[in-house]
Amino acid sequence: MSFTVAIVGRPNVGKSTLFNRLVGKKLALVDDLPGVTRDRRPGDAKLIDLRFRIIDTAGLEEAHEDSLEGRMRAQTEAAIDEADVSLFLVDAKHGLTPMDKTLAEMLRxxxxxxxxxxxxxxxxxxxxxxxxxxxxxxxxxxPISAEHGQGMIDLRDAIVAAIGEEKAFGEEDVAETDVEIRPTEEELDDENYEPVYDDTKPLRIAVVGRPNAGKSTLINRFLGEDRLLTGPEAGITRDSISVEW
Structure with a gap:
C-alpha cells in the first residue's frame, strides 16, 4: 500500500461505518452505543482508483491519561502519528460539539x-x-454518507489533494493474491481429514480465552509494543483485531 489513512473523530460520528465501506467488509463493530471501537484496527482499503492502508480508531474524548478513555485516546494519537493523512469526521446531522473543536485544534x-x-x-x-x-x-x-456510500468520489479527490498525486499513486507493493482454501463439507465430515498447511502463506495465530486472562498483554509481548489496550477492566477488547507480527 502506498500510503496510510487514519479515521478520527469523537464517538458515534460514523468512523467504523466508513472503515467498513472502504475495506469492503464488515470488519469493525458498528453500534449506536458510543465507545464500541477501542483499539486501532488496520485494514486494506479501496476508494475508486486508490489503494491504501486504513486505520479505524476509538472516538476521541477528553480524559485522564491513566483512565480507559485516556488509554484509548493514546491509541488514536498513535494512529494519527503513523498515518500520512487523517480523515477527521464530524456529524453534519447533529452539528458540532465542543469536543470537535478540541480535536480540530489537536490535529492542527x-x-x-x-x-x-x-x-x-x-x-x-x-x-x-x-x-x-x-x-x-x-x-x-x-460531505459524505458513509452508510449509503454517497460522496466517495469527492472524498477520493480530497485525499489526493491532501497528500499529492505522487504519494497517492506511488508504486504499490506487488503481492500474490491471497486465496484462502477452505475445506469442503465432505472433508469436514471425514474424521480422518487433516487440513493442508500452506508454507507459502504467513502463519496465523488466534489468541483466545476468557476476559482478563491476559490475551492482549501476551500479544503486546509478542509485538514488543503496547499495540492493544490492556488494564484491570474486564472486557476491554470488544472486537477481534488482526495485527502483523
Whole structure:
C-alpha cells in the first residue's frame, strides 16, 4: 500500500461505518452505543482508483491519561502519528460539539495533512452542520454518507489533494493474491481429514480465552509494543483485531 489513512473523530460520528465501506467488509463493530471501537484496527482499503492502508480508531474524548478513555485516546494519537493523512469526521446531522473543536485544534498542532469530512450529510437538516464545519479552520469539509456510500468520489479527490498525486499513486507493493482454501463439507465430515498447511502463506495465530486472562498483554509481548489496550477492566477488547507480527 502506498500510503496510510487514519479515521478520527469523537464517538458515534460514523468512523467504523466508513472503515467498513472502504475495506469492503464488515470488519469493525458498528453500534449506536458510543465507545464500541477501542483499539486501532488496520485494514486494506479501496476508494475508486486508490489503494491504501486504513486505520479505524476509538472516538476521541477528553480524559485522564491513566483512565480507559485516556488509554484509548493514546491509541488514536498513535494512529494519527503513523498515518500520512487523517480523515477527521464530524456529524453534519447533529452539528458540532465542543469536543470537535478540541480535536480540530489537536490535529492542527500535529501539522500533518487532514481531510475534514462531514458525515451524515444526506440527512434532512444537515446543511447547518455542514457549514458550521468551516469554523474548525481545517478547510472545506467534504460531505459524505458513509452508510449509503454517497460522496466517495469527492472524498477520493480530497485525499489526493491532501497528500499529492505522487504519494497517492506511488508504486504499490506487488503481492500474490491471497486465496484462502477452505475445506469442503465432505472433508469436514471425514474424521480422518487433516487440513493442508500452506508454507507459502504467513502463519496465523488466534489468541483466545476468557476476559482478563491476559490475551492482549501476551500479544503486546509478542509485538514488543503496547499495540492493544490492556488494564484491570474486564472486557476491554470488544472486537477481534488482526495485527502483523
Amino acid at each position: 498542532r500535529r501539522n500533518k495533512p487532514v481531510v475534514l469530512v462531514a458525515n451524515k450529510s444526506e440527512a434532512r437538516g444537515s446543511d447547518a452542520g455542514f457549514y458550521d464545519a468551516y469554523t474548525l479552520g481545517l478547510g472545506e469539509p467534504c
